C-alpha cells in the first residue's frame with residue numbers, strides 16, 4: 001500500500017550544513033498492517049511520515065501509495081490526496097478549544113464538500129468506536145489527555161483513510177492509556193485493512209505492531225518481526 005523505494009531527503013540547516021534525514025530508505029506497509037518506526041531523536045522518523053503524507057517531496061527515490069507516486073503531486077493534488085487517503089494523528093491532539101467532541105471529530109470532513117449535518121452523522125460512529133459515544137458534547141477542556149487523543153483519532157479516521165500516519169500519538173499519555181490507543185490503532189489496521197505507520201518511543205508500540213523498523217541517522221537499520229527495543233538482536237550486528 002505504502003512503499004518507499006530508495007528514498008532520500010536532505011535538509012539545509014540555517015548555517016548551510018546539509019542534514020540527511022532520510023538516507024536511501026526502502027520500506028513497505030501493507031493494507032491491514034501496523035508498522036512501528038522507532039529510533040533516537042533526530043533519526044528521521046517524522047521526515048518519513050511527512051514524506052508519506054506528501055508534506056515533503058523526496059530528493060531521490062519514490063514514495064508510492066496504492067501505486068500513486070505522491071512525490072510528483074502538485075500542492076493541490078497533494079491536498080486532495082491527504083483529504084481522501086491519509087489520517088494523521090499527532091502527539092498532541094490538536095483539537096479546537098471550546099468545540100464539542102462531536103464537532104471536533106467531524107472537522108476534517110468539513111474540509112471537503114460534505115455539509116455539517118452529514119459530517120456530524122459520519123463522525124459520530126467513530127466517537128463510539130473510540131469509546132467516547134457518551135461524551136459527544138464534551139469540549140476538549142472537559143476531557144482527559146487520553147480522551148482528547150481518542151477524539152483526535154476519531155477525527156483522523158472519520159473519512160476512513162486507507163493510510164494512517166501516527167506521530168508519537170501516545171507521547172503524553174500514561175502507559176495504560178497509551179496501550180489502549182495503540183491497541184485501537186492496531187485493531188483499525190486489522191479490521192479496516194488500513195495501513196498504519198506509527199512513530200513511537202514507547203516500547204509497547206513495537207509489541208502491538210505487526211513489524212517494527214528502527215532508524216538511525218536517516219537509515220533503516222532493522223526490519224524484524226516485532227522486536228523488543230531492549231533486545232540486542234540488532235541489524236548492526238548482522239550488517
Ligand SMILES: Nc1ncnc2c1ncn2[C@@H]1O[C@H](COP(=O)(O)OP(=O)(O)OP(=O)(O)O)[C@@H](O)[C@H]1O
Pocket residue numbers: 011012013014019020021039040041042043044045046047048
Ligand atoms: N525543516 C528542517 N530544516 C532543517 N533540518 C531539519 C528540518 N526538519 C528536520 N530537520 C533535521 O532532520 C533530522 C531528522 O528530523 P526528524 O524530525 O525527521 O527526526 P525525528 O526522528 O522525528 O526526531 P524526534 O524524535 O526528535 O521528533 C534532524 O537532524 C532534524 O534536526
